[in-house]
Amino acid sequence: MLRFYFIASAAVALAACGSGGFQPDVDGGAPAEIDAGSILEDSEIVFDESVIRVYELEVAAADWQWLNDNATLEEYVPATLRWEGETYENIGIRYKGGFGSLFFCFDGQGNLICDKLSLKLKFNEYIPGARFHGLKRLNFHSMEKDPTKMHDAIGYKLFRDNGVIAPRTSYARFVVNGESQGLFVVVEQIDGRFARSRYSDGGEGNVYKEVWPVSTDPAPYIAALKTNKTIANVDKMVRFAEALGAATDATFVQVLEQWTDVDQLMRYMAVARLIDHWDGIVGWYCTGGPCFNHNYLFYESTTEDKLWLIPWDLDHTFEEPSPIRTFFGMPDWDDTGADCTPIPIFSGIQGRAPACDQFIGRMATLLWDRYVAATNTLLANDFQTASMQARIAELEQLISAEVAVDPRGPTAAEWQNSVNGFDTTVGLKRAYIEGKLP
Numbered sequence: 001m002l003r004f005y006f007i008a009s010a011a012v013a014l015a016a017c018g019s020g021g022f023q024p025d026v027d028g029g030a031p032a033e034i035d036a037g038s039i040l041e042d043s044e045i046v047f048d049e050s051v052i053r054v055y056e057l058e059v060a061a062a063d064w065q066w067l068n069d070n071a072t073l074e075e076y077v078p079a080t081l082r083w084e085g086e087t088y089e090n091i092g093i094r095y096k097g098g099f100g101s102l103f104f105c106f107d108g109q110g111n112l113i114c115d116k117l118s119l120k121l122k123f124n125e126y127i128p129g130a131r132f133h134g135l136k137r138l139n140f141h142s143m144e145k146d147p148t149k150m151h152d153a154i155g156y157k158l159f160r161d162n163g164v165i166a167p168r169t170s171y172a173r174f175v176v177n178g179e180s181q182g183l184f185v186v187v188e189q190i191d192g193r194f195a196r197s198r199y200s201d202g203g204e205g206n207v208y209k210e211v212w213p214v215s216t217d218p219a220p221y222i223a224a225l226k227t228n229k230t231i232a233n234v235d236k237m238v239r240f241a242e243a244l245g246a247a248t249d250a251t252f253v254q255v256l257e258q259w260t261d262v263d264q265l266m267r268y269m270a271v272a273r274l275i276d277h278w279d280g281i282v283g284w285y286c287t288g289g290p291c292f293n294h295n296y297l298f299y300e301s302t303t304e305d306k307l308w309l310i311p312w313d314l315d316h317t318f319e320e321p322s323p324i325r326t327f328f329g330m331p332d333w334d335d336t337g338a339d340c341t342p343i344p345i346f347s348g349i350q351g352r353a354p355a356c357d358q359f360i361g362r363m364a365t366l367l368w369d370r371y372v373a374a375t376n377t378l379l380a381n382d383f384q385t386a387s388m389q390a391r392i393a394e395l396e397q398l399i400s401a402e403v404a405v406d407p408r409g410p411t412a413a414e415w416q417n418s419v420n421g422f423d424t425t426v427g428l429k430r431a432y433i434e435g436k437l438p
Contacts (some may be wrong), residue, residue: 038199044135045084047168047188049153052402053141055121056082056175064176071095072106075124081132092125096139104347105144105267116142116182116408119174133159134192140174140184145315145411147325147418149403150395153184153282155314155389157273162374164269165198165299166311171399182406183399183418190310192299195376199299199308206234206300209312212281212293213241213359226297236300240307244359252362259305264365268309270374274383274433280314280325281309282333282354286342291352320425322432324363325350331355332438336362372437379430388426392419 001404046053059067063077076092095117097105105114119140124130132138143149152169159166166187174181188194196203204227211224221234247255256262272280286360295313299422300306317322324330328345331338331353338353353362363371382389397417405411 009063017408037197039134039193041187043168044137046133046135046186047158047170049170050398052173052183052399053084054065054175055172057177058082059093059176061177064277066205067094069406071112076122078126079121088123088130090124090126091130091132094120094122096120114142114144116144118142118144119181119184134193135189136193137189139174139187139189139314141187143185143315146318147415148392148422149183149185149409150419150422151275151312151317151400151414152172152187153395154388154391155271155277156187157276157332158271158378158382159268159311162271162378163264164268164271164311165308171402179341180405180407182403182408190226190312194211195227195299199301201301201303203299204228206237206298207301208237208298210255210292210294210296211298212239212357213237213244213307214290214357216242216245236305237298237307238322239305247349247358247362249366253366255365256367260307261311262367265309265363266370266394267378269363269371272311272377272379274375274429275314275317276319276322276429277311277314277317278319278322280311282360284352284354284357285345286352287349287377291342293354293357316348318425318429320428333360334368336361336364343417344412352385375437379434383426383430385423385427387431389423392422392426398411418423 009060018238029230030402034379056081059077063079067077072095074094074096076094078090079093081088097118103429105117106112119142121132121138121140123132123138124136141152143152146152153171154165156169161420167190169188170186172184172186174184190207190209192203192207194203195205195207200204206228207226208221208224209226211220215221216238218234221237224234225232225234228420243255243259245410253262256265272282277295281293283295284291284293286292295311297310299308299310321327324345325332328351329343330345330351333354336355338355340353340356342350353363400412400416403409403415409415
């Protein structure tokens with residue numbers, strides 16, 4: 001049964017000290033008094049990567065029990081947050097995750113088999129206009145599949161440092177009713193406020209989650225909208241799909257140059273392949289209908305025919321050996337001669353070779369030189385062995401004490417062994433990609 005909560009009046013105060021208080025929206029858009037710069041500035045403290053902050057939640061015992069009994073419904077219950085001397089009342093809390101990171105955490109009898117689940121806080125769930133340092137939502141990723149607890153922090157920073165717009169991260173201890181839930185990585189929500197703080201057109205364009213430009217039917221793009229849902233004009237995405245569908249090998253690059261920042265797209269691919277984001281745009285799954293990929297978003301400009309890819313959910317990165325290739329025999333993204341017949345991969349799901357998608361397949365052939373250039377730049381700089389070792393050491397120093405007291409994580413010794421082996425994993429990822437380059 002769905003859970004509904006009635007907040008008697010919007011006058012129920014959001015008690016807050018500091019800058020994270022009640023900020024009303026204007027017609028559901030950007031608050032009139034807040035510009036793009038202030039959105040970033042106000043939330044800097046939330047995404048300070050040099051400290052681990054404590055999020056203390058108070059949830060009614062019955063609500064907390066219901067949430068744990070019904071985690072896969074992904075429905076909110078009310079809570080109070082205490083953070084850095086500030087108090088935020090009547091916010092929403094729920095568990096979150098996709099098919100692999102939430103539903104796979106329960107066995108056939110509904111028993112939890114993961115150490116911890118990812119969570120989401122929604123600050124305006126019960127009080128319209130409520131904000132936390134300018135933010136509507138925050139994601140707390142459990143890093144359940146990451147023995148080092150570093151993949152998100154390293155991966156997203158690699159994207160950002162290489163000119164790809166991507167979420168910010170920080171670390172947090174999450175406490176509910178006085179009981180520590182352990183260490184989480186805080187990941188910025190990709191929504192209208194994210195777009196307004198990043199894109200030069202003002203960021204009021206459409207944000208789409210996990211819809212690839214294949215169909216010329218507006219319906220899948222409307223369903224994928226994360227912003228502008230009441231307007232739902234998806235004409236540009238439809239025209240992008242039409243242009244890609246009509247492109248030939250001779251015109252593909254021209255079409256992509258018109259609709260995307262190709263150099264940024266190649267930097268996206270360079271980072272994604274080096275961290276081995278196999279569950280991103282190159283992971284194609286078939287469940288009876290059309291095959292699909294996931295764990296990405298598109299932002300669509302309001303002033304020109306342009307779209308930008310945004311990475312998402314780096315849960316399955318830096319895994320060695322790469323499971324999709326090693327265990328399931330899936331060809332890599334640049335194997336343009338692969339058989340396009342779907343093959344079984346896991347849990348009754350089939351997978352299809354990535355290059356069977358014309359967008360990806362043509363990038364692997366017609367843009368290979370530009371991909372190689374972006375990759376070589378990354379290998380010589382941020383993914384250089386010394387640079388990666390320094391980043392790993394920095395995060396090791398930051399989170400080691402918190403890992404040691406995490407009641408739902410690996411033991412300190414297990415974690416340390418994983419961190420000690422991370423250099424080797426990075427070296428293997430480098431070597432694999434270098435082996436593909438001229």
